[in-house]
Amino acid sequence: MDIRRAGNRIKELVGQIEYHNRKYYVEDNPVISDYEFDILLKELAGLEARFPELATPDSPTRRVGGAPIKEFRPVRHVSPMLSLDNTYNKGDLSEFDGRIRRLVPDARFDYFVELKIDGIAASLTYEGGKLTVAATRGDGLTGDDITHNARTIRSIPLSIRNIPESLSHTRFHVRGEIFLPLKSFEKINDERLSGGLEPFANPRNAAGGSLKQLDPGITAKRGLDFFAYQLVPEDAGRPASASMFESQSKSMEALEEMGFKVNKLHKTCPDIGCVVDFCNDWEDKRAELPYEIDGMVIKVDDLRLQVRLGSTGKSPRWAISYKFPAKQATTRLNDIIASVGRTGAVTPVASLEPVRIGGVTVSRAALYNADELERLDINVGDIVLVERGGEVIPKVVKVVEKKTPGVFKLPDNCPSCGGGLVREEGEAATRCINTSCPVQFQKNVEHYASRGAMNIEGLGPKVIDLLIGAGLIGDFADLYKLKTDDLVPLERMGKKSADNLVDNIEQSKGRPLSRLYYGLGIRHVGGRSAEILAARFNSLDDLLKAEVSELEAINEIGPVMARAIHDFFREGHNINVINKLKAAGITNSEERKAPEAHRNFAGKTFVFTGAISLPRADAEDMVKSRGGKVSSSVSRKTDYVVAGADPGSKYSNAKKLGVEIISEDEFRNMLS
Ligand code: IVH
Numbered sequence: 001m002d003i004r005r006a007g008n009r010i011k012e013l014v015g016q017i018e019y020h021n022r023k024y025y026v027e028d029n030p031v032i033s034d035y036e037f038d039i040l041l042k043e044l045a046g047l048e049a050r051f052p053e054l055a056t057p058d059s060p061t062r063r064v065g066g067a068p069i070k071e072f073r074p075v076r077h078v079s080p081m082l083s084l085d086n087t088y089n090k091g092d093l094s095e096f097d098g099r100i101r102r103l104v105p106d107a108r109f110d111y112f113v114e115l116k117i118d119g120i121a122a123s124l125t126y127e128g129g130k131l132t133v134a135a136t137r138g139d140g141l142t143g144d145d146i147t148h149n150a151r152t153i154r155s156i157p158l159s160i161r162n163i164p165e166s167l168s169h170t171r172f173h174v175r176g177e178i179f180l181p182l183k184s185f186e187k188i189n190d191e192r193l194s195g196g197l198e199p200f201a202n203p204r205n206a207a208g209g210s211l212k213q214l215d216p217g218i219t220a221k222r223g224l225d226f227f228a229y230q231l232v233p234e235d236a237g238r239p240a241s242a243s244m245f246e247s248q249s250k251s252m253e254a255l256e257e258m259g260f261k262v263n264k265l266h267k268t269c270p271d272i273g274c275v276v277d278f279c280n281d282w283e284d285k286r287a288e289l290p291y292e293i294d295g296m297v298i299k300v301d302d303l304r305l306q307v308r309l310g311s312t313g314k315s316p317r318w319a320i321s322y323k324f325p326a327k328q329a330t331t332r333l334n335d336i337i338a339s340v341g342r343t344g345a346v347t348p349v350a351s352l353e354p355v356r357i358g359g360v361t362v363s364r365a366a367l368y369n370a371d372e373l374e375r376l377d378i379n380v381g382d383i384v385l386v387e388r389g390g391e392v393i394p395k396v397v398k399v400v401e402k403k404t405p406g407v408f409k410l411p412d413n414c415p416s417c418g419g420g421l422v423r424e425e426g427e428a429a430t431r432c433i434n435t436s437c438p439v440q441f442q443k444n445v446e447h448y449a450s451r452g453a454m455n456i457e458g459l460g461p462k463v464i465d466l467l468i469g470a471g472l473i474g475d476f477a478d479l480y481k482l483k484t485d486d487l488v489p490l491e492r493m494g495k496k497s498a499d500n501l502v503d504n505i506e507q508s509k510g511r512p513l514s515r516l517y518y519g520l521g522i523r524h525v526g527g528r529s530a531e532i533l534a535a536r537f538n539s540l541d542d543l544l545k546a547e548v549s550e551l552e553a554i555n556e557i558g559p560v561m562a563r564a565i566h567d568f569f570r571e572g573h574n575i576n577v578i579n580k581l582k583a584a585g586i587t588n589s590e591e592r593k594a595p596e597a598h599r600n601f602a603g604k605t606f607v608f609t610g611a612i613s614l615p616r617a618d619a620e621d622m623v624k625s626r627g628g629k630v631s632s633s634v635s636r637k638t639d640y641v642v643a644g645a646d647p648g649s650k651y652s653n654a655k656k657l658g659v660e661i662i663s664e665d666e667f668r669n670m671l672s
Pocket of ligand 1: 081082083084114115116117118119120121137177229297316319321
């Protein structure tokens, strides 16, 4: 393909990809499958690799993260990003209304009421319809440049479709909130906990932490989202007068038209009574939302009136936020229960005197691990402050009244099997290491059968408990031996449901390989890591034999996970289960296998050294998607060393060992 045709195709692909991005991330209405989307993205990445001069900084391939930055540059906002006056008292809303009516007695106006999203305020700058800069609010006048991270947020348009004529020749800024949906928040905290890291206290902190990353590759995996709530057009380097859009409601419509995600749960109110009712509604219903809100924002809708009202030093006179009461309460800690999880981790859980928090009765709270007990200096009988944050399970914030001296000690033995507990170096969790511990076994089977893994319908905790109790299964491979006649005698199991269950178990044999890798329950291996493993190891036998160094060489697989995978397949009990699975005829195959024609690097190992123009991760992905391997060190087994500018010791090692050294250009030629 010549450069002109490549340029045209790139344009076409960028258009299509951004269209599907918007469908998926902004409109929540995808029209193609993830697989088809990935094919478009891969084609674009391939063309950009061959014609790097055609790759633009706003290419959708950047959504997975470009090169890390060294530091956050300061960005001065064109007009201050003000904060809002806030109140916890609904009576203050009438005062706010009275104040405005006194200031502009002649005006008739509506209020525009929005949800107050609990995230991090950001300002996005567009020039010629393209995203050029993204910055945090900072102190209101100057924020941090987070463009590299903002580009990874899929609901932030990199270039604007349907740009209104009035904005097409001017620079403008879109302000809004970057936030972390609760689902992403839970996932991040699960991963942090299983990796022995402190969980984030709430989605807002997790969003802030994600934006503070210098490496956008990390941010890209966090699942951040963005709601736009303000449009600030510029006029010769200064904020334009308010005449461009007449009201907040009209600018929200314009933002939506341009492809931004705006929160639809707003209301236009003719008077403050209507505002208070709407605030009450959401105070009750906030728990139903898939993201956290901490209150409501009430704005005068008319933008010209906003200008007339102006602002005091730090906040506008035309807006106020009504904050919901904190989701905390004090209660007595009745007991601390040690519970065993699937990986054998023994977790302390607080059993509380039931208390109402934000409309929900709470009687349990997370205490995470022994370090957390120490930190809280907590014991049974103490009066504690409990908070319902974004997490599924509330947590204990602090002891407010110490009633029992000393810190609660977790048991030395597993509460399920009585086996000894071990705390490994550098780990926060205490674990039961008995591979036949009954609770762990039960949870392992539950995990194997779960939706994200082998998805065996009808095989829930109750049935698994019955199967174990009746001695029908000793590990999850035994599921494949079950016959209808074995199941019928079980409690509440008729012939028909027994038949269905046997059928469903049989069907699970054909699930994609990534599901099986996940279902095995290898420590630290979540759904995404399992997909990465399946893309690299096309059969269970290959994964079984993988050495730690081979696993570590895979992008996104760290040393801890690599070691865990390696050790898992060297453990006698696990080897036995795997042999049984194979004998049962597990035929899992990977649905996302790269097409054969592109697997021209199969069996070849590459090592990169020195600076190349492609992001290293992208180059590595290109090798892997063609069936090759990437290693971090040169050995006799290395097939090619790709040497960029200023190569390091790998270059001299390659020379010594007689390994073929190729330039970046030669590497690109091999790609095509
Ligand atoms: S309007 C001058 N609208 O709340 C108007 N803010 O203290 C500026 N926020 O820093 C803000 N949701 O981070 C506005 N729908 C919304 C909001 C919202 C959340 C945050 C924003 C701001 C803080 C106000």
